[in-house]
Amino acid sequence: MHNGHNSLHPDLRPIIVCLAGSTRFRQAFEQAACAETLAGRIVLSVGCFTHSSGYPLTAVEKSIVDQLHLRKIDMADELLVLNVNGYVGESTREAIRYAARIGKPIRFLHPHSELQLREEILGQFKDSLRSGATA
Numbered sequence: 359m360h361n362g363h364n365s366l367h368p369d370l371r372p373i374i375v376c377l378a379g380s381t382r383f384r385q386a387f388e389q390a391a392c393a394e395t396l397a398g399r400i401v402l403s404v405g406c407f408t409h410s411s412g413y414p415l416t417a418v419e420k421s422i423v424d425q426l427h428l429r430k431i432d433m434a435d436e437l438l439v440l441n442v443n444g445y446v447g448e449s450t451r452e453a454i455r456y457a458a459r460i461g462k463p464i465r466f467l468h469p470h471s472e473l474q475l476r477e478e479i480l481g482q483f484k485d486s487l488r489s490g491a492t493a
Contacts, residue, residue, distance in 0.1 A: 366398050376402040376430045378453040379440030379467075386440045390467060394438065402430040424449060428456055436463040444468065446479070454479050 366372060375394050377387055384407045391401045406423060408415050415423065427449075431437055437457040439450060446454070457464050458480050 372398050372400050373436065374400040374402060374434045375436050375438050375465075376427075376434035377404070377438050377440060378427070378431075378450050378457075379442065380445060380447050380450060381407045383440060383442040383445075386442045386467065390438060390440055402434055424452070427453060431457050431462060432460070434462065436465060438465045438467065440467045442467065444474075451479050 377390055377394075379386060381387075381404055387403055387407070391403055394401045404423075405426065406413065406415075408423075431453060437453065439446065439454060441450075454464060
């Protein structure tokens with residue numbers, strides 16, 4: 359059982375939220391992690407800020423990072439998409455599709471672009487399910 363409120367109760371597990379978004383927006387990750395923590399949630403985030411630090415990943419490293427992120431989504435109660443300026447890259451789109459596929463609630467940092475993103479990303483996901491493919 360988890361606690362959806364801002365105050366922590368010793369008998370209830372806090373909500374676990376996994377952050378997803380482009381690592382070029384490091385400040386958005388830091389701000390969201392702080393806000394979610396202060397709201398009484400456990401935060402799972404990215405392990406490397408490769409875009410903002412200029413640290414290039416090899417194809418093998420990218421695959422490892424992406425797989426670890428999906429496992430974090432498995433551990434989380436919900437996904438929080440950091441769609442800074444409406445930007446959602448392909449890795450984040452895959453995280454959204456994965457979270458939807460396994461039934462995780464999805465929140466967006468900027469709700470003004472949420473509906474469009476839901477229709478675009480999850481609409482493609484639903485289309486692939488109808489055609490028998492896996493997203």
